[in-house]
Amino acid sequence: MTQSSGVPADIPAVINVGLMGLGVVGTGVAATLLRKNSPVSDVTGRSVRLKKVLVRDLSRPRDIDLPPGLLTADAEDILADPDIHIVVEVMGGTDPAESYLKQALSAGKHVVTANKEVMAKSGPELLALARENRANLLFEASVGGGIPIVGCLMNELAANDIRSIRSIINGTTNYILTRMAHHRTSFQQALREAQDLGYAEADPTNDIEGIDAAYKLTILASLAYRCAFQHEDVYCEGISKLEPQDFRYAQELGYAIKSLAIANLVDGAVQLRVYPAFVPAEHMLAKVDGVYNAVEVDGSLCGQVLFHGMGAGREPTTSAVVGDLIEVVRNMGRHAAPSRVQAGEGPQNGPALAVRPIGDLQARYYIRLDVADHPGVLAQIAKVFGDGQISIAAVLQRDTHPETESAEIVITTHPAKEESVQHALQAMAGLPQVRKVSNMIRIEE
């Protein structure tokens, strides 16, 4: 066990792991630890043993054969056992996971967690607790499944000032958007398909409204800028407002529509947002299809590095959890010194950075309007843009419907300030000939 005195302690002959949660990911982790040649023991040369597994319901049938005596419904069997050196938490949700993590860290246990919600909401507090107790707290699995983005931001890419992170970190929305793009299905139809395939939950709010991605972005931004952000700092727009014609126009204009989670530094402040965006068709992010995830890091030295892989699922998430476990065991071999992220190098030790409101965003915009098919409409719309100092890049007018005397106008702008664009959209909505501002989507070059 670690000691709070900081004196190197002996490494136990057998390192015991307590697993909290035996759902999809927990089953993968348990199966890996119970393998004859578990990679943790194999790679580190230490004997690492799964000692207890916490479940809610002991009687529920499981996908995995566990040796007798492993299961417990009492968290204290893990948290109060001084022989359990590492707690792996894959329960999800904040309650009771967060209090378990605090209890484990306070007892000097190392913690590996896949819990994005807890890390986004209470990461800085938990990391401080880990530091105090000279314990490791690792969380690779909280973002991007099998993509090693958390570790790379902490370690391999640490030499870089991060200019931006642009990412597709929610597989559910990316699956839906891919279906809508390639099969011209409606949002509702694509969502139903995703639910049928198990890619979306019965209540899909967290995914489709960008909340899940906002949690993950909070974690990535905190690592990239070494500064504690709150998930409420992330401006969030979901994908349910997208319609088939947006995909048609996007394709015509040379773009794909992707839900991006973006953090970037502008004049010393950070802008954090999750929204569906136009991405140039030739950009690698535009080519990320289906349930895949991708993270593009733009660093001062490395330039743009893109990571692409499975962002969820039993095996990819197990890869991340077990990778962290290996790191913890290696760190124990280094005389239980706290791991890199706790050694005063993690979130909160950079300078505090302000978060810019969405109104400050400078972007190009795609705007789709439903207008009365009368002469002079376009001139009126153009005037509103001109009054707002917003420069128009392209105009498409299509889908004139003589029976309703309506037409669809699509406008893309040159870079403009979001605040000005929002004002212009309000002004436009007030024009008698504009029946509806059907959509506004930001363009990320």
Next chain:
Amino acid sequence: MTQSSGVPADIPAVINVGLMGLGVVGTGVAATLLRKNSPVSDVTGRSVRLKKVLVRDLSRPRDIDLPPGLLTADAEDILADPDIHIVVEVMGGTDPAESYLKQALSAGKHVVTANKEVMAKSGPELLALARENRANLLFEASVGGGIPIVGCLMNELAANDIRSIRSIINGTTNYILTRMAHHRTSFQQALREAQDLGYAEADPTNDIEGIDAAYKLTILASLAYRCAFQHEDVYCEGISKLEPQDFRYAQELGYAIKSLAIANLVDGAVQLRVYPAFVPAEHMLAKVDGVYNAVEVDGSLCGQVLFHGMGAGREPTTSAVVGDLIEVVRNMGRHAAPSRVQAGEGPQNGPALAVRPIGDLQARYYIRLDVADHPGVLAQIAKVFGDGQISIAAVLQRDTHPETESAEIVITTHPAKEESVQHALQAMAGLPQVRKVSNMIRIEE
């Protein structure tokens, strides 16, 4: 300094770095270390100082203003200075770099190197020397420039059994192939353009014949399979044999042509090769253009993870070197315990694996033949394939030239054994109607 007794030693108040080499990468590393807020000091919280820089010619003008007294032409000023704790080697080449690295490690100095040739040829020996002397030896910059593939194979992806690595790790060849594909230029023309732009050297042999990629693949495979491979284990085929019509047929058949460096495990033995290959156009590797590099790791848990970024150049390589420097400094903060790759976890501690000869390869093949335009030719060719138990997937016949009575036949096969295909090609070359086996390119699905 580290001590060979293994007793944790005090960390020096100032950590001194000796830099060997001040070319493109050395200049980037020096500039980063001399920055007011050097990321190494900034991220680690330690005072890290550039103490000496080894150059060949003191009088040569430099792209960088160095404080007086930093330059030396005498390697002993670094190697024999007990106050230099970390040696960064960015000279390249084996002589004298390798002997310098040995001397530095033997003196217990930590080493960061960008030297792919030395690591491919003598990596296991140097790593053993580092272990003996409880020193770190890190080499992220030896493969993939700013792409963090070395660290990820050692750490973040360590939970995986690696099924395969497929990579584009030579920017020069990828630039040439991209030009040939998109502009239908000849190999010679594309090479000249690459030379004019500084992407290819005056003697381009190492790049275009796959030798550079073979060095890098040796390093990646040794990490992935924790087994010491030699660069001679890599079967190597260059790109100079490619002709414009190969790119035309590739496109027609739905493929891109990329020079791939591949390591994979087949029935407990490893197959290592560098060659131009057909890659399905929709695969991410087919979309890696210009001087970009990419590495796709297929792991037992993570599935396919792709890394994409700048594989060379001053800044990306500096990102890798300085990232390693940060890791070394962090490791020194861990009481100078040896870093992960030296702790008995690096190359050579896995089981020894055999290397399969290229004749064992199972692949699909693209074969282009120059034949006499006579009746019955295709039947004769088909018979040779049939005799070799090689199943034909598709046949294209084009470019009949009445004046020379010749025609071009392109055949793709179903999966076959390379040995059988080579025999068939020999037999075909002996047919009176076959004027030339113009090309044979493997298809990687």
